[in-house]
Amino acid sequence: MSLELIDGCGRVVEYLRISVTDRCDFRCVYCMTETMKFMPRDDLLSLEEIVDIVRVLIPAGLKKVRITGGEPLLRRNIVNLIASLKALGSLQEIALTTNGSHLAAYAVALRQAGLDSINISLDSLRPDRFREITRFGYLPDVLEGLVAARKAGIARLRINAVIMRGRNDDEVVDLAKFADLHGCDMVYIEEMPLGDITEHDRQVQYVSSDEVLDLLQQQSGPWLASSFITGGPARYFQHAETGQKIGVISPHSHNFCDTCNRVRLSAEGRLYLCLGHEHALDLRAVLREQGASAILPAVQQALSFKPRRHEFDLAQPVTLRRTMNMTGG
Numbered sequence: 001m002s003l004e005l006i007d008g009c010g011r012v013v014e015y016l017r018i019s020v021t022d023r024c025d026f027r028c029v030y031c032m033t034e035t036m037k038f039m040p041r042d043d044l045l046s047l048e049e050i051v052d053i054v055r056v057l058i059p060a061g062l063k064k065v066r067i068t069g070g071e072p073l074l075r076r077n078i079v080n081l082i083a084s085l086k087a088l089g090s091l092q093e094i095a096l097t098t099n100g101s102h103l104a105a106y107a108v109a110l111r112q113a114g115l116d117s118i119n120i121s122l123d124s125l126r127p128d129r130f131r132e133i134t135r136f137g138y139l140p141d142v143l144e145g146l147v148a149a150r151k152a153g154i155a156r157l158r159i160n161a162v163i164m165r166g167r168n169d170d171e172v173v174d175l176a177k178f179a180d181l182h183g184c185d186m187v188y189i190e191e192m193p194l195g196d197i198t199e200h201d202r203q204v205q206y207v208s209s210d211e212v213l214d215l216l217q218q219q220s221g222p223w224l225a226s227s228f229i230t231g232g233p234a235r236y237f238q239h240a241e242t243g244q245k246i247g248v249i250s251p252h253s254h255n256f257c258d259t260c261n262r263v264r265l266s267a268e269g270r271l272y273l274c275l276g277h278e279h280a281l282d283l284r285a286v287l288r289e290q291g292a293s294a295i296l297p298a299v300q301q302a303l304s305f306k307p308r309r310h311e312f313d314l315a316q317p318v319t320l321r322r323t324m325n326m327t328g329g
Contacts, residue, residue, distance in 0.1 A: 003060045005299065007273075007306035014063040015231050015262040018050060020078065022267050024071040026099050027135040028123070030162050030191045034135055038070075045269045045284055047081045051088070053265065053283065056295040058090045064231050066095040066119075070267065073102040079109045086114030093117065093231070097160070101137065103145025107152040117156035118149050119187075124161075124168045125178055133167060146182060158185040163212055164205040172212055173219045180244045187234050187247040188212045192275070209248035213237070216246065231261065251275075257308065263299075271299065273306040 005013040023038045024031075045053075054065060065085060072078055085094050096110065097119040110118075122142060124130040130139040149157055159179045163169050172188065179186035190209055216223055216237075223237040226245060233256045234247035250256070257274075264272040269284025281302040286294050 003296070005057065005060045005062065005303060007303040009306070009308050011258075011260055011306075012061065013261055013263055013303060013306075014061050015066070016054065016057065016062055016064070017066045017068055017262060017264045018054075019068050019070065019265065019267045020044075020047075020050070020072045020075040020081065021070040023074050024069055024099065025074065025101055026071070026137045028099075028121075028137075028162075029133055029135070030164065039268060043268045045265075045267065047075075047077060047084070049269070049284070049287055050081065050265075051084045052287065052292050053295055054085060054091075055088055056292055057299065058088060060296055060300075063091065064093040064095065065091060066097060068097045071099050071101070072096060073098055073106055079106065079113050082110060082113040082115050095119065097121070098145075099134070099137065100142035100145040102141075104141070104148040107145065107148040107154065110149075111152040111154055115154065117158070118154050119158045119160050120146055120149075120184075122146075122159045122161060122175070124171055125174055126171070129168065146184070150183060156185070157183065158187055160187050160189060162189045162191050163207045164191060165207050166205060169207050169211075169215075172215045176216060176220060176244070176246055179246075180242065185236075185245045185247065187249060189249045190252050192251060206252070208253040209235075209250040210253060212248060233260070233262075260306075263303075263306070271302060273302060277307050279305050279307060 007013060021044065027034050027036065054062065067078070067081070069075070082094060085091060093116045094114060095117040096115055098121070100120040100122065103118070103120070120142065123133050125139075127139045130137055146157070159175065161168065161175050163172060176186050188209065191206060213223065220239075222240045223246065224240050226236040226238040228236040228238070228245055234249050235254070236245050236247045238245050260274075264275065265283065266272060266280075269282065269287070271281040271283045273279045281298060283295065283298065286298045
């Protein structure tokens with residue numbers, strides 16, 4: 001049996017996004033409802049099981065893992081998980097995506113454990129607007145976390161912002177300037193149509209990546225296409241004068257599925273083959289019932305069903321009731 005992780009379309013999978021919890025202290029309007037019901041903690045994969053899964057997949061070509069949630073810093077012993085993954089010795093990158101609210105307390109420990117990069121979700125620089133979008137977020141905590149991560153020496157920091165018309169599209173340029181000031185890359189994301197939210201109309205508030213790039217070109221250009229890649233779906237651009245990098249993730253306007261190299265492991269151990277489909281392997285059951293030796297064959301078989309592309313249509317009713325916090329951001 002080949003050790004490689006190759007899907008039915010011939011794409012090589014080398015990037016695993018791992019959700020360690022569906023819980024979050026924010027309730028961002030594009031991600032979930034205000035009154036969420038989270039899964040029982042007993043249903044979560046143990047940290048040891050997560051490490052076992054990664055250990056098995058590394059010889060098959062796994063190169064990068066990203067720890068996500070929910071909010072991953074709410075998971076007990078998260079620093080130990082980072083250290084255990086680092087101790088495996090063969091991963092090219094261990095990354096984390098966080099809302100930043102607890103980052104100040106963890107930044108030094110995460111760096112010492114071996115974390116390579118952090119993506120921080122920051123949709124607005126205005127405290128009142130930030131609170132409105134996140135429902136429970138407190139902007140100074142996030143900004144403190146960003147500064148702490150920089151001081152701790154995290155090699156790569158990135159700010160992510162979901163851009164919504166009439167909510168924060170007037171902050172596109174300000175966010176880029178803020179990211180540059182703090183030595184961060186800046187990535188703008190088109191809103192994903194996951195979860196049946198009622199707070200706003202996604203079709204009305206949709207802002208394409210092309211619109212974002214036009215704003216940047218008009219107000220702070222020139223931005224030139226860059227060959228820079230991180231292993232994820234972002235397309236990058238670099239400022240011709242300052243060298244700053246910004247990226248866009250465009251699930252609607254510029255489908256990137258032909259280069260997809262990712263799968264997602266949910267907090268309860270379901271391996272989702274595509275963010276835009278329900279195809280999933282119950283990897284927790286495989287591990288607990290058959291043992292670690294059964295993981296690789298099961299994953300290889302599942303990859304043959306990985307869809308060629310997602311089918312997002314904002315004009316149609318939501319078909320994926322699963323919210324982003326359930327799958328991992």
